Amino acid sequence: MTLRAVHNFSTDLGQALLRRARSDCDPFLRRAIGSIREPLATMAGYHRGWWNAHGSMSEGSSGKALRAALVLAAAGACDGDTSAATPVAAAVELVHDFTLLHDDVMDRDSTRRGRPTVWSVWGIDSAILLGDALHAAAIRALTQLRDPSVAVEAIMRLETACRDMCIGQFEDCRSEGRPDVTIDDYLRIAAGKTAALTACCCALGALSANADRATLAALEQFGYELGLAFQVVDDLIGIWGDPAVTGKPVGNDLGRRKSSLPVVAALNSRTGAAVELGALYQTTVAMTQSDIDRAAALVEVAGGRQAAQQYADTRIQNAIGALPDGVRSEDLVALAQLACRREH
Template sequence: MAEFMTETTPRPPGGPDAVPTARPGPAAPATAFPRPAPGGPGGAPAAAPDGHDAAVILDRARSYVDPELRSAVASLPSSLRRVAGYHFGWEHADGTPATGNAGKAIRPALVLAAAEAIGGARGRAAAARAAAAVELVHNFTLLHDDVMDRDTTRRHRPTVWTVFGDPDAILTGDALQALALRMLAEDPHPAAPAAAARLAACVVELCAGQQADTALESRAPHEVTLAEVLAVAEAKTGALLGCACAVGALYAGADEEEVRALDAFGRQAGMAFQLIDDVIGIWGDPERTGKPAGADLAARKKSLPVVAALTSGTPAAAELADLYARPHQEGEEERATVAVERAGGRDWAQSQAADRMAQAVHELSRAVPDPAAAGGLLALAEFVTRRTS
């Protein structure tokens, strides 16, 4: 699970003994890519070369992937198809057409950008089905996560389980995972078997991460370490972004070392993504995030900024631990938010996001030394650390 975590596990603010150091790795040498400079909510890499705009890349990914997704979902039995159509924003709950938000398409965009970085436009075109498979797996996890976390809002509308019930949400998620593996099994591309094996292994890692995350939520605040939540974040978020990049590389004919480096790039970018996601979960604008302000704190989620704050050894950490040790009371969100910030959780998460992106850019330079060829991946890396929702 931590195969590509080559830097030392960071210490939380003010907590010199809270976190043991992880396996150290060699310092990153100078590369063709500059080190990220802080910017946005968590720092971001240097701007991608001209002509690589994240919004354009994401829109293009949707144009490649949406037809594949719709075709796959259309093959489901009608009862499952209706639930999936609602989840993707294509239909209202009553089955009438909708023009909802189907997500940002970050993971399929990474598949296509990695394929293009190695194999050019031909590599990108060949990987459309694989990109859709990765997006199906991502949505399988969203459906299950919402049930387990009891989240009531996603993409500015009620979550599937609140509309159709737990069984339909779980079973539709299962069906999306099966569709993903079937798409790769039926793909005649020579890289499809290796991609399917990699995606299946990633699903196992995702499930292990979710299981560990669920176990952490039932433990007392003082019993959770920063090293543990970092490991969970890599398994739940870093693994699939790394897999997306590796699958794209496989479809472009990359060698083993290039695939490994792109997986490492995606994992580190995924860690930055999760750090910023957790920051947004506390301090984001509800009108942009689609979730109520303070929802993560009210649910007592042990997100990365929260655990960094809890393990900081500061007076604010003690206040936050006291809040987290008892059930949520209405109106406490602001107090908890202030405690996390005073204990250094927000600053730590933003600094860590910048450091993770620096490592991601280093890993990318190993696989794609030409910054122009890597421009799409760099643009997506910048996007995930500068986003606000």
């Protein structure tokens, strides 16, 4: 099989796993969201692309379901019954949606998945409260797992990840506009805001399959490395992504002077482009579109784009290398490669 054929096989398998995760989780998600009082339930269904703002059926995107797919793939790699892991995968999706709703408010992003964000339709207060309600729904779903000991540990792990995400997001917001952020600073932030949840997903899949502690730890490490790579790719998409593919506007990260990895790497390059970029980042004047375009060009000239891509490649190799032979399944490898080969 040629390298191109291997790549195409991996991509096709990854996409099939995402479709299966969306299909398997859908009934659980609909029940969980249906238990939320109106009008929050309508907002939640709108966010997931099930209907429009008036509650009429529509064909919107419900997201990739990567995190849910990781839960199911991890359970399958441990020879577990993936049907037992499906409620856990759905709970993870609810938590992910809660973070997206709050992120959109903090970043003032007006579009997600190619349609207006919840806060831009119903207001900031409603979006925040909906996020809180989805978080509560996720935990409620885990309390209904058949094995009480698994339920308690799953809740503990997911809530620990939520705590870490909040801390990471706080530090990310605090780093905006700072030209002195180091790579180590960035890694600490990314570990909280992204890697914590992907690591948790893989651990929860192993937990659902009653895997031993060594296997659970290995899958957790796989998810952690994958999460770091995923965040770096997200940073690249935030600057050079195609809105027609991503469903999100491009340039917002630069406009907010966020310390994404391409920017941090560029600022630490000590080049002439880094000096000019640093000056753009230190001013408090709102960036124009021309400023954003110039900043993107400076990041690339200073080597930030290349450095970030190399870093993502290294982390994905670390992720796959963390998997013991017994659980290095095609499904997990395909999802890892798909997550870090998104359009940008």
